[in-house]
Amino acid sequence: MRSPARSTRRFGSQVLQLMHDTGHAMFMLLEAAYFMRYAFSKRSRTETATQMFTTGIKSLAVITVVALFTGMILALQTGLELRRYGQEVYIGSAVAVSMIREMGPFMTGLIIAASVGSAIAAQIGTMTVSEEIAALEVMSINPNRFLVMPRLVALIVMMPLLTVYTNILGILGGALVGATQLGVSVQAYMDNATQFATNKDLYVGLFKAGVFGIVITAVSCHQGFMTTEGAVGVGRATRRAVIISFLIILVLGYVITRLFYI
Amino acid sequence: MIRFENITKALGGKTVLDRISFEVSEGETLVIVGLSGAGKSVTLKHMIRLMQPDSGVVMIDGESINDLGRSALQVTRTKFGMLFQSAALLQWMSVKDNVALPLREHMKISEEEIEKRVASKLNLLNLSDAGDKFPANLSGGMQKRVGLARAIIMNPKIVLYDEPTSGLDPVTSRRIDDLIVDMRKELGITSVVVTHDLHSALFIGTRIMMLHEGRIVENAPPEEFIRSKNETVQSFLESQYITKKGKWETGLSHE
Ligand SMILES: Nc1ncnc2c1ncn2[C@@H]1O[C@H](COP(=O)(O)OP(=O)(O)OP(=O)(O)O)[C@@H](O)[C@H]1O
Numbered sequence: 001m002r003s004p005a006r007s008t009r010r011f012g013s014q015v016l017q018l019m020h021d022t023g024h025a026m027f028m029l030l031e032a033a034y035f036m037r038y039a040f041s042k043r044s045r046t047e048t049a050t051q052m053f054t055t056g057i058k059s060l061a062v063i064t065v066v067a068l069f070t071g072m073i074l075a076l077q078t079g080l081e082l083r084r085y086g087q088e089v090y091i092g093s094a095v096a097v098s099m100i101r102e103m104g105p106f107m108t109g110l111i112i113a114a115s116v117g118s119a120i121a122a123q124i125g126t127m128t129v130s131e132e133i134a135a136l137e138v139m140s141i142n143p144n145r146f147l148v149m150p151r152l153v154a155l156i157v158m159m160p161l162l163t164v165y166t167n168i169l170g171i172l173g174g175a176l177v178g179a180t181q182l183g184v185s186v187q188a189y190m191d192n193a194t195q196f197a198t199n200k201d202l203y204v205g206l207f208k209a210g211v212f213g214i215v216i217t218a219v220s221c222h223q224g225f226m227t228t229e230g231a232v233g234v235g236r237a238t239r240r241a242v243i244i245s246f247l248i249i250l251v252l253g254y255v256i257t258r259l260f261y262i
Numbered sequence: 263m264i265r266f267e268n269i270t271k272a273l274g275g276k277t278v279l280d281r282i283s284f285e286v287s288e289g290e291t292l293v294i295v296g297l298s299g300a301g302k303s304v305t306l307k308h309m310i311r312l313m314q315p316d317s318g319v320v321m322i323d324g325e326s327i328n329d330l331g332r333s334a335l336q337v338t339r340t341k342f343g344m345l346f347q348s349a350a351l352l353q354w355m356s357v358k359d360n361v362a363l364p365l366r367e368h369m370k371i372s373e374e375e376i377e378k379r380v381a382s383k384l385n386l387l388n389l390s391d392a393g394d395k396f397p398a399n400l401s402g403g404m405q406k407r408v409g410l411a412r413a414i415i416m417n418p419k420i421v422l423y424d425e426p427t428s429g430l431d432p433v434t435s436r437r438i439d440d441l442i443v444d445m446r447k448e449l450g451i452t453s454v455v456v457t458h459d460l461h462s463a464l465f466i467g468t469r470i471m472m473l474h475e476g477r478i479v480e481n482a483p484p485e486e487f488i489r490s491k492n493e494t495v496q497s498f499l500e501s502q503y504i505t506k507k508g509k510w511e512t513g514l515s516h517e
Pocket residue numbers: 273274278296297298299300301302303304305347
């Protein structure tokens with residue numbers, strides 16, 4: 001049995017470590033944000049463009065499938081319930097509002113964290129253990145400008161764009177299920193959707209997407225920089241980057257909805 | 263030029279450097295030898311504050327770098343070029359771009375000028391054909407040479423080499439040794455070289471320092487070093503078939 005005093009001390013030091021890490025990640029993020037004004041300067045623009053391209057392209061296939069099926073599941077699930085009251089046509093608004101406000105940014109965030117975030121953590125982690133980060137420092141090249149900033153720009157721009165794409169496909173998936181399984185014409189579905197989904201829903205959704213982009217960059221880069229102990233460490237950093245991003249996305253998704261809708 | 267005053271550093275619960283003091287003057291080539299894990303790389307990293315001592319002071323050009331702010335540290339670091347033990351090239355950039363990186367980041371010069379400077383350094387290190395290759399497609403020895411080209415592209419006053427010739431064939435190794443000697447004689451560059459190869463240490467070094475169990479066990483010019491009374495040094499020499507009686511050409515002897 002571990003003594004209570006020792007467990008408390010252990011817990012205490014873990015809390016301190018967490019605060020230290022969070023502070024470190026925040027500093028990194030702020031500095032990268034400061035350098036964003038150089039995103040398209042001569043020495044950074046190639047890297048920024050490359051990051052935007054890979055972020056946008058890398059997960060497009062997965063996002064397409066996930067978005068379609070999310071919309072289809074939402075439509076089927078709510079449609080079956082609504083049919084009991086003869087109100088199937090309301091799947092239009094049910095799917096559109098939940099996609100735009102919640103599911104779109106949420107699904108996109110999870111997929112980007114798993115694909116792009118993990119790749120960032122693995123790459124920066126590898127650079128850390130093979131002394132490439134140290135080499136940058138010796139050359140007086142700030143890693144936060146050189147590595148973090150282009151990724152931050154890419155994710156802040158691409159997350160909302162990809163979320164719009166997810167939303168559109170999700171709503172289309174819902175229309176498909178409505179027309180084929182529930183007898184709701186595409187016309188009626190769209191009318192109902194546009195009647196209830198507001199601009200506010202869209203803005204809040206896109207705001208969320210941008211915030212998730214910042215979270216994924218910060219967590220993944222930070223885990224990469226904290227990597228120790230060679231290849232094993234890189235694996236650990238990658239896994240932690242994905243798990244921590246998932247958790248923060250989940251919690252922040254709730255908090256932001258709560259802030260704007262109550 | 264570089265001075266360590268009572269540097270102590272513990273890593274992973276073990277004292278790696280134990281109150282180390284030594285000095286490297288301008289135009290010298292100090293060679294650091296020692297068994298694997300003796301703290302040679304750690305010593306190099308302290309010179310440019312990639313690591314901070316637990317206690318003691320590191321002085322560069324008469325100024326402590328322990329508490330330098332970020333921009334002052336950057337200024338100090340521009341005096342240095344460093345070749346890492348693992349070469350530390352950026353994997354997604356070609357050889358040319360890796361070598362050009364410090365120029366692109368810090369100099370406002372034309373692309374033609376950059377190309378010209380890069381080509382001359384690649385040529386110097388026998389890498390002219392490798393310019394468009396990527397680090398992953400190079401042998402370990404070639405990566406080392408690219409790392410060296412990058413370390414000297416800004417013409418630094420001080421160059422730190424962490425095992426510049428390990429993993430290189432004997433012919434290329436001698437070429438690198440010659441380069442280090444030339445840089446000292448022709449450009450007055452100050453160098454600190456970590457190596458396991460005593461033959462090259464005797465050839466390039468103006469002084470050889472041996473680290474063992476956190477302490478400096480010998481720090482002397484090559485001729486004295488091979489005659490050292492210290493047992494650790496003697497067994498290190500014998501392991502590489504170097505005896506007191508042997509006649510070894512040193513970098514100093516042919517001056
Ligand atoms: N970042 C670190 N964290 C923990 N321990 C470290 C770290 N860096 C080095 N060490 C330890 O410090 C000691 C000295 O390491 P160093 O890399 O200086 O050895 P070295 O003399 O360069 O050896 P080699 O010839 O194998 O390169 C080793 O025991 C190593 O395990």
